[in-house]
Amino acid sequence: MYVKKDNLLHEPVMVDEVLEYLCLQPGSIILDCTVGGGGHAGKIMDRIKPDGCLIGIDKDFDMLNMTKECLSDRGCPFKLYHADYVDADEVLRQAGIDGVHGVLLDLGASSLQFDSAERGFSFSKEGPLDMRMDRTASFMAQDLLRKISERDLQALLKKYGEERWSKRIARRIIKERSVSGLKSTTQLARIIERAVPSMRHRIHPATRVFQALRIAVNKELESLEKFLNKIHFSMVKGARIAVISFHSLEDRIVKNSFIEMEDKNIFHIITKKPLRPGASEIERNARSRSAKLRVAERI
Template identity: 40%
Template structure:
């Protein structure tokens, strides 16, 4: 069984917890590291709602829910944030929302989940194994152009067209059903290997992000999060690659600057809505944390506070 090490555990909870009596949402519960530490710091009136797509994370959440009545686990996407808070938030505004984005260590390390290009498993890649199309099904039916676009847009893979062509040519002979089979085809077709990085890294990342609608879910929930936060409430987001971080960084910047209004519009500068302010600089994992958990090396945490 894979041991999950929670990234930026203390930094995230310290940034998030501004009210020990408050209502918080852990949008990516995972194995509950952030939530458990947060519950330890909350009062008897404080509460946490956890959300996750992964049925195995839900099982862990149900165990915690049985131990602590201040916690509620919800199965689904954090794009359903409002729905879950309305159902379980007892009418309270949110004191904080945490998003620890990307894929968890157990998901990567358990070969049967199909996320890894280093271990052989069924070509699945769904975070929610009870819904959606598998990577095997999509690779079998997508056009060469669609595959190339997903690799390029979501994986930032420059050799996307060449790799897509190789995949389509091979599937005409034999369909893809296993992760290592797909990874090997990509490896042999890739013209430029990056140092210390498997040639299939970007393609697998792009496929995973696309199949799980990770960026779409993130974009859809950010505005809603700000609406639901109480004044002084915190948004804490941990990203693991540039696409996620770019979305979060621009969102916080735009909400801090407010709408770009025409100079002749009869509205005072102080009256333009600017609901967020960033808190501190972006935080990265310490050298000690990276030594203990190499997957934390790409983590970037951004914090914003609602001011109106």
């Protein structure tokens, strides 16, 4: 169950930077591709009201209903859609919009998703091996782990988690699967802890494995590449796109896509280097520490 705090479903990341670099104006039409708890969306609406419009997309249907409630008193028109952001062009067609003045894509999972044990994103909370962003989808982490071979699991952990101990972890997971089965997030976390050498870790040993499984279950990198290859068709001249990523795999895709689009005279890169959260924000919200913001403008 999601719980609202101060009329927000979670604390958004790098809000001031997003508002500044999107160059928001009253009357603008803005596309929030991962509207989540409405943290960014509400602040954006304050800048574009009363004649602007916010189009919000999210794969998490449960969150959208609460987000609608949070945004309803902002004095700005908005429309929310249960969809994958990769289908943003179809969403805009349904909304009757030919082009937007700004695009925001926040690739971070909501803190509420991580804090909800039943979603299966957190290795510190007992829950099912789910990890679906869209709970209407049928494929879960447990399905992946039930069928995958040791070799393919090792490759997945290496590719999507950049996991140093991928071979040892994959071997241990497959062994445990054959003995007792894989039933919960905390069980999987304990398996991973036993697989890696005993040493002081900067992050929990299960962090990269859970990241890799979540990426694979939700096809996150494939969606990101497809989205970046076509979103410019939905942007008017001078519109800006801001993308917040949280790990190197995402950031690399965004960086390379922006460079490619600039070479084709489609985008002009505004942030030559990614922007990072300030010390005060990291102190206030530790989950923001890995965030990177890149911005480009439609030519």
